[in-house]
Amino acid sequence: MAEVVLRDLSKRFGDTVAVDGIDMVIPDGAFVVLLGPTGAGKTTTLRLIAGLEKLDAGTVHIGGRDVAAEIPAQRDVAMVFQQYSLYPHLSVRENLAFPLKSPILKTPKAEIDRKVAEVAEVLQITHKLDNKATALSGGEMQRVSIGRALVRDPSIYLMDEPLSSLDAKLRTDLRVELKRIQASLGATLLYVTHDQIEAMTMATHVGVLNEGRLVQFGSPREIYENPNSLYVAGRLGLPRINVLPADVFGGVPDGVTQIGLRPEHIAQGEGQEAEVIRVEHLGDQARLHLTLKGHAITTLTDPHQDYAPGAHIKIAPRNPLCFDASGNRIA
Amino acid sequence: MSAHSITEPSSRQKWVAGTLVILYALITITPLIWILMTGFKTPPDSISYPPKVVFTPSLEGYVNLFTTRTRVSPEALAALPPPANFAEEIVRNRNMVIAGPSKFGERFMNSVIIGFGSTFLSIFLGTLAAYAFSRFKIPLADDLLFFILSTRMMPPIAVAIPIFLMYRNLGLSDTHLGMILLYTAVNISLAVWLLKGFIDEIPREYEEAALIDGYTRFQAFYKVVLPQAATGIASTAIFCLIFAWNEYAFAVLLTSGTAQTAPPFIPTIIGVGGLDWPAVAAGATIFLLPVMIFTILLRKHLLRGITFGAVRK
Numbered sequence: 001m002a003e004v005v006l007r008d009l010s011k012r013f014g015d016t017v018a019v020d021g022i023d024m025v026i027p028d029g030a031f032v033v034l035l036g037p038t039g040a041g042k043t044t045t046l047r048l049i050a051g052l053e054k055l056d057a058g059t060v061h062i063g064g065r066d067v068a069a070e071i072p073a074q075r076d077v078a079m080v081f082q083q084y085s086l087y088p089h090l091s092v093r094e095n096l097a098f099p100l101k102s103p104i105l106k107t108p109k110a111e112i113d114r115k116v117a118e119v120a121e122v123l124q125i126t127h128k129l130d131n132k133a134t135a136l137s138g139g140e141m142q143r144v145s146i147g148r149a150l151v152r153d154p155s156i157y158l159m160d161e162p163l164s165s166l167d168a169k170l171r172t173d174l175r176v177e178l179k180r181i182q183a184s185l186g187a188t189l190l191y192v193t194h195d196q197i198e199a200m201t202m203a204t205h206v207g208v209l210n211e212g213r214l215v216q217f218g219s220p221r222e223i224y225e226n227p228n229s230l231y232v233a234g235r236l237g238l239p240r241i242n243v244l245p246a247d248v249f250g251g252v253p254d255g256v257t258q259i260g261l262r263p264e265h266i267a268q269g270e271g272q273e274a275e276v277i278r279v280e281h282l283g284d285q286a287r288l289h290l291t292l293k294g295h296a297i298t299t300l301t302d303p304h305q306d307y308a309p310g311a312h313i314k315i316a317p318r319n320p321l322c323f324d325a326s327g328n329r330i331a
Numbered sequence: 332m333s334a335h336s337i338t339e340p341s342s343r344q345k346w347v348a349g350t351l352v353i354l355y356a357l358i359t360i361t362p363l364i365w366i367l368m369t370g371f372k373t374p375p376d377s378i379s380y381p382p383k384v385v386f387t388p389s390l391e392g393y394v395n396l397f398t399t400r401t402r403v404s405p406e407a408l409a410a411l412p413p414p415a416n417f418a419e420e421i422v423r424n425r426n427m428v429i430a431g432p433s434k435f436g437e438r439f440m441n442s443v444i445i446g447f448g449s450t451f452l453s454i455f456l457g458t459l460a461a462y463a464f465s466r467f468k469i470p471l472a473d474d475l476l477f478f479i480l481s482t483r484m485m486p487p488i489a490v491a492i493p494i495f496l497m498y499r500n501l502g503l504s505d506t507h508l509g510m511i512l513l514y515t516a517v518n519i520s521l522a523v524w525l526l527k528g529f530i531d532e533i534p535r536e537y538e539e540a541a542l543i544d545g546y547t548r549f550q551a552f553y554k555v556v557l558p559q560a561a562t563g564i565a566s567t568a569i570f571c572l573i574f575a576w577n578e579y580a581f582a583v584l585l586t587s588g589t590a591q592t593a594p595p596f597i598p599t600i601i602g603v604g605g606l607d608w609p610a611v612a613a614g615a616t617i618f619l620l621p622v623m624i625f626t627i628l629l630r631k632h633l634l635r636g637i638t639f640g641a642v643r644k
Binding site (some may be wrong): 050052053071072073077078079081083085087088089098101102104105148201 | 510535536537539540541542543544545546547548550559560
């Protein structure tokens with residue numbers, strides 16, 4: 001395992017800037033999650049570290065060594081692709097053993113058998129080991145693809161939305177398992193996801209990308225509680241943060257034009273009167289959709305509380321996040 | 332697709348289609364069966380009119396194909412010791428003795444060496460070139476590909492005279508190497524184009540995965556790309572072999588002895604001791620076998636190869 005340092009990482013494809021001067025330190029043993037919408041440069045960042053794309057500018061250091069001149073095989077990285085890319089002509093077992101048999105690792109046969117069996121056990125694919133890779137379901141393929149990375153002990157694991165094609169239960173199981181493996185191995189991991197729960201539960205650090213730039217980097221709590229812009233605030237949180245003009249509630253510092261209110265940052269029973277549009281019961285919580293002076297607001301409420309549509313309740317902000325006109329955080 | 336899908340043809344449609352296919356197969360296979368039969372007829376049976384469908388099989392055609400014979404007087408024949416084998420016996424019935432082996436075996440081996448040699452070389456070079464065209468940014472790639480294809484836009488024999496002169500000066504006339512190079516040059520455009528199509532269909536992600544898994548690009552090529560291109564390689568190889576195997580015009584022009592292939596040799600049998608149709612038919616039958624065996628061995632791949640691109644898996 002190793003520390004990975006990105007300096008001024010840049011890549012363009014034709015006229016499109018995919019990655020624009022990213023500076024980031026991925027500490028040894030960290031689980032770093034990259035967040036951002038499609039096209040923000042998450043996948044390109046992974047590919048630049050892996051050596052699948054040539055850098056236009058900047059440097060990548062893995063374990064202190066500049067890897068610019070190294071081919072992917074020499075960089076000692078393992079990657080899980082979004083489209084599983086299992087070798088279709090090989091069995092599941094051969095797919096898992098493939099990296100171990102590489103000329104760089106040249107693992108002894110007994111060791112290969114042991115590691116493959118171990119990883120198959122963790123990923124619950126032991127009974128499929130002798131199947132052709134193409135004779136699996138999507139979820140199974142994705143697990144094999146994760147397994148192909150886990151059999152190795154690389155400087156860094158790069159994972160591109162590895163859990164996105166799995167069903168909810170398996171996703172939860174694997175999320176826990178992946179975090180456990182990462183923690184027990186002390187592995188360094190760079191992980192791309194859209195999923196807030198994955199980001200919040202697994203990450204030691206979160207990097208938020210926007211149009212190829214790293215706009216904020218910090219612990220998940222820091223990103224959630226202390227976002228430096230409206231954009232970052234909107235990346236985490238479900239239901240999404242409510243964005244309202246500053247004058248709806250008033251009482252904000254000068255220069256603030258918009259406030260961000262997370263659903264849990266709305267106090268009920270005081271302040272302005274809002275109308276209930278509908279209530280969504282999710283079991284452990286209920287989401288309350290309200291409208292206030294024409295603005296839609298979502299908040300959380302006691303699941304046993306029943307509001308009829310059209311009812312009126314009073315709400316007030318608690319610790320709002322304040323932003324200026326261009327979306328930068330003020331207070 | 333389920334068994335009761337509406338896109339499944341009805342049993343009546345299947346029956347009609349099956350009948351048509353069998354009829355067509357019978358029509359196309361008739362000349363082949365006729366050649367096979369003629370090979371086992373005696374010379375009089377082979378030219379009898381009306382043609383004989385039922386006949387007593389004889390190996391005379393095959394004996395004549397593999398031997399040269401001389402006519403001897405009945406007295407000399409009677410003075411000989413009893414025939415040592417069935418071939419000798421067949422030949423003596425025609426008042427002849429076996430003088431030695433014919434050149435058919437040698438010519439057949441030439442065909443094997445040249446046919447398979449040029450097929451191997453075409454596939455080897457074609458696969459590498461197709462991979463490069465498919466994966467790398469090559470300056471003027473489209474123009475180069477068009478140029479490669481354009482070499483097939485005229486019949487190869489149109490350049491026979493320049494090639495004949497060139498080969499004479501280079502000492503390649505009537506050599507195995509010369510014929511292998513020539514057939515490779517003709518086949519390589521087909522090989523590059525067909526194989527590029529197959530390799531284009533193999534997603535790059537597999538190679539990227541292999542690169543990350545600790546392999547070099549070349550190792551990724553032969554461990555990951557080649558096995559998946561096997562279908563394309565097999566069907567391309569069959570097309571190349573069929574061309575090289577059957578080629579007649581260049582073989583007549585450029586070979587006469589050492590490197591003569593079977594196609595120009597078989598007709599020369601006709602001139603030896605009258606119209607020996609059974610021997611010609613026997614030669615044609617044996618000549619068919621290698622390509623037939625090769626095709627049957629690669630049949631599974633060939634079917635997938637011909638329909639490739641029709642259904643994306």
